[in-house]
Amino acid sequence: MxxxxxxxxxxxxxxxxxxxxxxxxxxxxxxxxxxxxxxxxxxxxxxxxxxxxxxxxxxxxxxxxxxxxxxxxxxxxxxxxxxxxxxxxxxxxxxxxxxxxxxxxxxxxxxxxxxxxxxxxxxxxxxxxxxxxxxxxxxxxxxxxxxxxxxxxxxxxxxxxxxxxxxxxxxxxxxxxxxxxxxxxxxxxxxxxxxxxxxxxxxxxxAELAKLFTNTWRYIKFAAANQFWMMTNDAGLDFDRIRGAITYDYPRAADLPGPGFAAGPCLLKDTMQLAAFSRNNFALGHSAMLVNEGLPLYLAARLETRYDLSRLTVGILGMAFKAGSDDTRASLSFKLRKILALKARETLCSDPYVVDDRFLPLDEVLRCADLLVIGAPHPEYRDLPTGTPVVDIWGISGRGTLV
The missing domain is CATH 3.40.50.720 (NAD(P)-binding Rossmann-like Domain)
Structure with missing residues (x-):
């Protein structure tokens, strides 16, 4: 050596x-x-x-x-x-x-x-x-x-x-x-x-608890935002507009995140480690898991109410667990793909950062898909050159987050 x-x-x-x-x-x-x-x-x-x-x-x-x-x-x-x-x-x-x-x-x-x-x-x-x-x-x-x-x-x-x-x-x-x-x-x-x-x-x-508290706190905040988004979405309202009003020049709400897939290798895992530490007496953490892990199911159900998915090719844009990353660990885009594989005529995936033989180039997905879902808010998706409907719970496209 x-x-x-x-x-x-x-x-x-x-x-x-x-x-x-x-x-x-x-x-x-x-x-x-x-x-x-x-x-x-x-x-x-x-x-x-x-x-x-x-x-x-x-x-x-x-x-x-x-x-x-x-x-x-x-x-x-x-x-x-x-x-x-x-x-x-x-x-x-x-x-x-x-x-x-x-x-x-x-x-x-x-x-x-x-x-x-x-x-x-x-x-x-x-x-x-x-x-x-x-x-x-x-x-x-x-x-x-x-x-x-x-x-x-x-x-x-x-x-x-x-x-x-x-x-x-x-x-x-x-x-x-x-x-x-x-x-x-x-x-x-x-x-x-x-x-x-x-x-x-x-x-x-x-220190062991400090690290778990840090990741769990982020996970709970994401769950709150996702729950708020589902509430407003069910009411036919756009959470993006409400969040914009809440956070505008109002420091006590400045840390309210937007909705989106809360994934990656740490947040869910460490929330469950904290639950185990508390002998599973952690209702808040378990509720956060149900909200965040249930978001792909909720999104697919909403799409079914708006579209006849059995007749559509759906493109998922972004398979990494967060924007600008090539890391797919625990990415909920894969969970969404599994759900849509049972409901849509065909499901196509693309990601500019992730190397995967199963994924297609963006231009091919844009050409073939009847419906697009942004799975990870990569900056490449801010201005999509397409007339195809885009489902964007992240709000990066500037079209709101109502589904």
């Missing part, structure tokens, strides 16, 4: 477990841009090869150039060998933390990832957990390490970036730093001060 080291020859790079993913890679690039040697450990061989060629394996604005520079200058290396963690002073763990088919959290995802490297960890290292986890996973990790006879400083420092703004927010957002010992806290704070001057201190269990 190629090695990265300091100018004085000391082999003390940062190793990021899960380092070629959408959270780990931007962090690695950001650290390398500040002159730190970084090793990215990932089990995805294709992603490792892509990163080592100096190319991003996914879209992230302002990350391509610093990645290429870091690889070229020898500050960043991706590997598939877990032995790399033995070289590290700091090991950062960023792995996915899914829920199962029953929406229960998988509390073992982070410990399992660390177990793969446990034989290579050594006393005195700083281990930073950065994945969004169920409360108690930091303590579980500490217990697991103790069971291996390892004496590491452990901290939980959740990522807070939004996809598409990582290379700005890694340097601008305050970093929550949580550790059980003073030494682990001071070492973690010093690590993140390479990126940002602002840190917020909590204990691990507080």
């Amino acid at each position: 190629s090695r990265l080291g300091r100018a004085d020859g000391g082999l003390v790079p940062t190793v990021i477990i899960g380092g070629c993913g959408r959270v780990g890679l931007p962090l690695g690039i950001a650290l390398a841009s500040r002159g730190l040697p970084v090793v990215l450990y990932d089990i995805n061989e294709a992603a490792v090869e892509t990163v080592n060629s100096g190319v991003l394996p996914f879209d992230e604005p302002d990350a391509a150039e610093p990645l290429a520079a870091a690889v070229r200058d020898g500050r960043l290396l991706a590997v598939t060998d877990p032995a790399c963690v033995a070289e590290a002073e700091t090991v950062v763990v960023i792995v996915g933390t899914p829920v199962d088919e029953h929406l229960n959290p998988d509390i073992g995802a982070v410990p399992r990832a660390i177990e793969l490297c446990a034989d290579h960890l050594r006393d005195g290292q700083l281990l930073i957990l950065r994945s969004t986890v169920h409360p108690g996973v930091t303590a579980l990790t500490e217990k697991m390490l103790a069971g291996h006879g390892l004496d590491l400083d452990v901290a939980f420092c959740p990522e807070r970036i939004a996809e598409g703004r990582a290379m700005t927010e890694l340097f601008s957002l305050p970093q929550i730093v949580a550790a059980r010992t003073e030494r682990a806290y001071l070492r973690s704070e010093a690590f993140f001060r390479h990126l940002t001057e602002q840190t917020v201190r909590l204990v691990p269990e507080e």
Whole structure:
């Protein structure tokens, strides 16, 4: 394995477990841009090869150039060998933390990832957990390490970036730093001060909840907006006009979002993790899930009242989970496609950012579709050159949101 080291020859790079993913890679690039040697450990061989060629394996604005520079200058290396963690002073763990088919959290995802490297960890290292986890996973990790006879400083420092703004927010957002010992806290704070001057201190269990509260709060706000939209839509009114009046020069309503598919890999998952933490005594969170996850069903039902879908070819524009992204994880556009596949004569899909052999170019969908539904509010859909009816619950086309 190629090695990265300091100018004085000391082999003390940062190793990021899960380092070629959408959270780990931007962090690695950001650290390398500040002159730190970084090793990215990932089990995805294709992603490792892509990163080592100096190319991003996914879209992230302002990350391509610093990645290429870091690889070229020898500050960043991706590997598939877990032995790399033995070289590290700091090991950062960023792995996915899914829920199962029953929406229960998988509390073992982070410990399992660390177990793969446990034989290579050594006393005195700083281990930073950065994945969004169920409360108690930091303590579980500490217990697991103790069971291996390892004496590491452990901290939980959740990522807070939004996809598409990582290379700005890694340097601008305050970093929550949580550790059980003073030494682990001071070492973690010093690590993140390479990126940002602002840190917020909590204990691990507080920080674990803080991250879940953050994502759940966004999910609940989106559910409120979607419920308001359905109410006004059922009354034959345009929520876009009402929201415009509510938020106009009125700061107490400025954070009311517009309607749309509330999706992605975190919001629903973390709401359900919080529900599990509260022994499923979380009616507000479950209601938000019913509203947001039910939106594609509601939309399809409304379309059935207006159109004879069995005679129409429907085009879904935008299959990513949010605007300007190539990420389709948990995108509700796919749920809408499944529903319409049972109702429409034919369903066509297009997305300018997502590479998928099943999707068609935009001009072909515009030519063939009798009805268009905007699934993700990509900027390319603001001025569609078509006389075909457009269903736009996002309101990006300027035609209102009434369906």
